Amino acid sequence: MPHLSFPRPLNRALQDIGSNGFLHAITVAIIGLVLLILAAFIVIFMNVNRIAERWQADIRIVAYVKEGVDQDRIRVLHQRIKGFYGVNEAVFISADEALVRLRSQMRNQAGVLDGLKENPLPASFEISLNPVFHDRKSIEGLAAQVRETEDIGDVQYGKAWLNLFLDFFAFFKTAGFITGGLLLLVAIYIVSNTIKLTLFARKDELEIMQLVGATRYFIKLPFYIQGILQGLAGALISLATLYVLFSVFVSRLCCADLPFTPFRVWFLSKEMMGMVVLLGVLTGWVGSYLSLRKFLRAWI
Amino acid sequence: MIKTFHVYKDYGARNALEDVNISIGQGEFVFACGPSGAGKTTLLRLLYLGERPTRGDILIDGVNLHRVKRKKLPFFRRKIGVVFQDFKLIGTQTVFQNLALPLEVSGHKKNHIRQKVCHVLRVIGLENRMNSFPASLSGGEQQRIAIARAVVHDPLILLADEPTGNLDDRSAEIVLDLLNELNLKGTTVLLATHDRELVSRSGNQVIFLNNGRTKD
Ligand SMILES: Nc1ncnc2c1ncn2[C@@H]1O[C@H](COP(=O)(O)OP(=O)(O)OP(=O)(O)O)[C@@H](O)[C@H]1O
Numbered sequence: 001m002p003h004l005s006f007p008r009p010l011n012r013a014l015q016d017i018g019s020n021g022f023l024h025a026i027t028v029a030i031i032g033l034v035l036l037i038l039a040a041f042i043v044i045f046m047n048v049n050r051i052a053e054r055w056q057a058d059i060r061i062v063a064y065v066k067e068g069v070d071q072d073r074i075r076v077l078h079q080r081i082k083g084f085y086g087v088n089e090a091v092f093i094s095a096d097e098a099l100v101r102l103r104s105q106m107r108n109q110a111g112v113l114d115g116l117k118e119n120p121l122p123a124s125f126e127i128s129l130n131p132v133f134h135d136r137k138s139i140e141g142l143a144a145q146v147r148e149t150e151d152i153g154d155v156q157y158g159k160a161w162l163n164l165f166l167d168f169f170a171f172f173k174t175a176g177f178i179t180g181g182l183l184l185l186v187a188i189y190i191v192s193n194t195i196k197l198t199l200f201a202r203k204d205e206l207e208i209m210q211l212v213g214a215t216r217y218f219i220k221l222p223f224y225i226q227g228i229l230q231g232l233a234g235a236l237i238s239l240a241t242l243y244v245l246f247s248v249f250v251s252r253l254c255c256a257d258l259p260f261t262p263f264r265v266w267f268l269s270k271e272m273m274g275m276v277v278l279l280g281v282l283t284g285w286v287g288s289y290l291s292l293r294k295f296l297r298a299w300i
Numbered sequence: 301m302i303k304t305f306h307v308y309k310d311y312g313a314r315n316a317l318e319d320v321n322i323s324i325g326q327g328e329f330v331f332a333c334g335p336s337g338a339g340k341t342t343l344l345r346l347l348y349l350g351e352r353p354t355r356g357d358i359l360i361d362g363v364n365l366h367r368v369k370r371k372k373l374p375f376f377r378r379k380i381g382v383v384f385q386d387f388k389l390i391g392t393q394t395v396f397q398n399l400a401l402p403l404e405v406s407g408h409k410k411n412h413i414r415q416k417v418c419h420v421l422r423v424i425g426l427e428n429r430m431n432s433f434p435a436s437l438s439g440g441e442q443q444r445i446a447i448a449r450a451v452v453h454d455p456l457i458l459l460a461d462e463p464t465g466n467l468d469d470r471s472a473e474i475v476l477d478l479l480n481e482l483n484l485k486g487t488t489v490l491l492a493t494h495d496r497e498l499v500s501r502s503g504n505q506v507i508f509l510n511n512g513r514t515k516d
């Protein structure tokens with residue numbers, strides 16, 4: 001006789017999976033695919049987020065001082081700007097310094113500047129922000145505040161394309177999570193259907209079990225285990241696949257000599273991997289729960 | 301031990317049981333006798349709470365079955381052993397696994413289960429078939445397995461629906477002896493049968509059923 005090496009509910013679950021291997025394999029594959037897509041989304045978001053953060057960290061607010069403001073008032077102005085909430089540093093750039101900078105930036109064409117009788121450039125403050133204030137709202141808020149300040153003419157900050165990018169990214173993120181959520185629902189539906197098929201195949205047996213005094217818990221447990229095992233297997237497969245894809249992709253990326261600053265591409269953190277596994281298990285559990293709830297409701 | 305008060309069971313317009321009043325004391329061995337369609341199976345089904353009566357009250361071991369809620373149902377059923385008319389053996393499991401089930405559901409240890417199952421198999425004389433599947437057994441053998449499963453967990457009450465229906469006289473005799481033996485050990489037995497001869501031979505108390513009604 002088959003020796004029960006596992007606790008009985010687990011043993012039953014494994015028997016079911018074994019006797020209906022193809023169906024369960026497909027279910028696991030679908031869960032795996034859904035989680036793979038989801039996890040890939042997360043990897044992409046995480047890395048893009050990191051890049052965007054870096055770009056944002058470089059953002060400075062440049063506040064131009066109105067013409068004819070004298071040294072004393074500039075000093076007062078400097079102190080005031082430094083005192084604004086969220087300002088990390090404010091560097092004063094005099095009109096002369098600005099010209100020197102421009103010259104060095106123009107290099108060969110610097111000659112056109114020689115013809116100037118007067119320095120046309122305004123003095124300015126270059127304001128960098130505390131890391132916590134690198135988000136767009138804070139930057140805009142601070143810029144507005146600086147603009148209101150006496151003796152300040154114009155204020156410039158950020159890069160239009162970065163804002164555009166962030167808008168797009170936010171949209172992409174929302175769309176990604178909605179899609180991911182829908183895919184998870186599909187996975188749950190598929191698990192619940194697989195379990196339902198097993199349930200119907202064992203209908204008589206389950207009825208007999210409850211006639212001889214099995215509790216609902218006793219009857220349900222193997223099916224919960226099945227669902228959870230499916231979710232677990234799907235999650236592990238998705239992580240493994242993602243890791244392989246990731247390795248291939250990153251090795252390509254590094255050879256490609258990308259124009260922007262070199263950065264590390266990150267894989268999922270341990271916590272994130274744990275989340276994916278948890279999501280898989282949860283999918284399996286909810287799937288079994290739904291089919292069991294419907295199925296067992298028919299009984300006395 | 302078993303008492304019913306004005307019990308009715310309707311299936312749509314059809315009354316399977318009408319105003320059934322019975323009383324069976326602890327340790328008694330009672331027959332429920334009646335022709336096909338009389339309501340014997342229906343009566344037993346109400347007693348193990350396979351269904352609820354349309355009207356009336358049933359007391360078992362001092363408990364009104366109306367008060368047995370869904371959560372308590374499994375524990376109630378463990379006090380009772382049922383030999384189903386259609387056996388209700390699990391076809392995908394071996395004889396051993398079938399017999400182990402009533403013990404497993406109440407969480408007995410593997411060793412204990414093995415001992416108990418081997419013991420009842422010996423009593424019904426089928427210990428050499430414990431790894432067979434029910435479909436490979438004869439009707440009479442299946443019936444004996446069904447009886448074994450009904451008693452393997454030492455129930456307080458045994459409800460047996462035509463337990464000799466598929467047996468020749470000799471085997472029927474053996475089954476009756478087995479049930480008598482259980483009865484002597486204190487199990488209350490209610491045996492449903494259409495076989496008047498079997499009833500008169502035993503000389504036990506009889507409840508006659510016809511068209512869903514009891515008569516004397
Ligand atoms: N689930 C059901 N739905 C509808 N009618 C039913 C149901 N169960 C039993 N009946 C009817 O109730 C009546 C009694 O049936 P029951 O099975 O109790 O008879 P019985 O005495 O056990 O007969 P038998 O000796 O043939 O087993 C029958 O007329 C039957 O058709």
Ligand SMILES: [Mg+2]
Pocket residue numbers: 340341342385461
């Ligand atoms: Mg019957």
